[in-house]
Amino acid sequence: MRFIHTSDWHLGRTLHNQSLLDEQAQMLETLLALIETHEVDALVIAGDIFDRSVPPAAAVSLLDAFLDKVIQQLKVSVIAIGGNHDGQERLAFGARQMARAGLYIQGPVSASISPVRVDGKHGAAFFYPIPYAEPALVRHLLEDESIQSHQDAMAALLSKVQAHNSNGLPKIVVSHCFLDGGSESDSERPLSIGGADKITPALFTPFDYAALGHLHGPQYKGAEHVRYSGSPLKYSFSEQHQNKSVTLVDMVPAKAPDIRLLPIKPQRDVRIIEGHLDTLLAQGAKDPGRDDYLMVRLLDTHAILEPMAKLRAVYPNVLHLERTGLMQERSMEGPGRERMQKSELTMFEDFFNQVQGESLSGPQKALMSDLIASLHREAGQ
């Protein structure tokens, strides 16, 4: 059995109000090529396929077209589960009809598990799709009052997987959860408040492979075969240094699975650049990645007129701007009203300088200073 494990596509997501649908379409093209090149038997998508329970219609069409190619053209089975971002009832519409074609979508969790046997060129295996579920739902479904936490719920569901007779075939669990010790990014939505969402990795180690979703950085916990594939795209600037990939897994009889990360190179990278405006503008001209989605941290300590427009003339996809220099400068100044006044006068001096091309004269500066002070008095500060 050879399969690709991926998760957290978040189709339909935006980054600082920029739609990422083009990037996502290009990512799916790359994934399609990898599926073909590596002749996999199955594709596993471990939740958060869509970014929200009601995704944009264009995201629905994108997924539909992709799955059709995987299933009808490449004849590769797909096992997919709902994550905490997905609207599971919507995702699962028609799932029982699609199963016949080799598309196994597990929507809401049910009291019984639904093992999926896939017979591939590289051998057979059982997949056990366990969608994201609130502990209260699992407690209700299994009629087991002792289920209080995510840990309890997962233990109860996995005991059913344990009990299933796979006739010696590898058991691959597909789940969307938060393993204790896992590294978070800024783009995952917490499963619950206060840490009650964490599950010990030891629950998954008895199985031949655990294909997990939720955390956006690729990582394993407890054992190498208990893995997060991570998202195939960067969904926050905190992920700028993550190498995004999908995970290629070969089940090897009587041995640990063979695992390789297949890099996904995005159309546009998501990264942070830092420096003074003039330097950044000069560098941009020869930066092959100037189309990337950028957060810019400006180190300049003076006010700048329309810095976003100036940056976007060179870097068209600047999504967010931080005036790092200005904030540091201000935090070094004296506290209270005096600092505010000085800072406002300084900013106006910078502004006047840029617009008029000359400095404020002495009388002009005095007038402006009086004006700012009187405004503060009027505001009662």
Place this chain on the structure above:
Amino acid sequence: MRFIHTSDWHLGRTLHNQSLLDEQAQMLETLLALIETHEVDALVIAGDIFDRSVPPAAAVSLLDAFLDKVIQQLKVSVIAIGGNHDGQERLAFGARQMARAGLYIQGPVSASISPVRVDGKHGAAFFYPIPYAEPALVRHLLEDESIQSHQDAMAALLSKVQAHNSNGLPKIVVSHCFLDGGSESDSERPLSIGGADKITPALFTPFDYAALGHLHGPQYKGAEHVRYSGSPLKYSFSEQHQNKSVTLVDMVPAKAPDIRLLPIKPQRDVRIIEGHLDTLLAQGAKDPGRDDYLMVRLLDTHAILEPMAKLRAVYPNVLHLERTGLMQERSMEGPGRERMQKSELTMFEDFFNQVQGESLSGPQKALMSDLIASLHREAGQ
């Protein structure tokens, strides 16, 4: 070929803020029994399956469970199209995977038609699903600038059906549109403003059967085989006298199809009752339909305290109340300020009477009359 033609389910719809999901679930149970009893080869749903493009998750689950029973248990093929209420991209997710199981959902219209051949116990036939589409979309898809109206668009699409070689098998067109001369109810959403949405029935008469959706009353236009099944439930009080049904169709070689209407008896009827409050309350005690969804027209000409609460004590599902008597009484009175004043005093007298159990005394009445007059003066009327 024997099939049931139905349309306009509007799953997830509310009637005067009352969810109809229970009624819809019960209607689908009835339909399931009819499909089984009449041993049909196919079920045709001619659009407006859901009431809106993003239906409630419970409506999605309801349809999913129903279709699974039809297809997997009864082994009956389903041909469904999107109507003007449906979100067609969402409806069509996974459609190509479901087709293998016998579930043919045609989402957005495409440049090519997709004939569906069904081989049933009662013979074979071709179905041609043509979902609802704006003329502009058809113009764009077919790259034909001459397409301006719904009529033009349908003619262009139907010419493709004409051209398709069915090897002598019956041609059944499935479409969601507004035929010229069709009778409307209050619950259809107009396809366009100003009547440019209408299509001549003659476009459909050349085919062996046209299974249409959009109009909520069962009817045929132009020829008996060009039919609206109508909705299986009443979705407005204007439909109170319609007999809701689904249409059973038997294709007969070299003859007109054999058509029968199969009544759908709702769990609760939707109807209007009219009378004086006391009479209606007395009748309600022995009314077997007192649980029906009711619009009540009260003929009483005096003000009544909390009429809705009084009615609902007997008829729990009164959804709408019209004070027909009060409105007639008022319209018969003199015009202008004098009428307003008289009416308000009369209403207060009724109110006082009901709350205190006695009439206003002469001085009380004079006081109230003065008060109303002074209020009108203050309001500048």
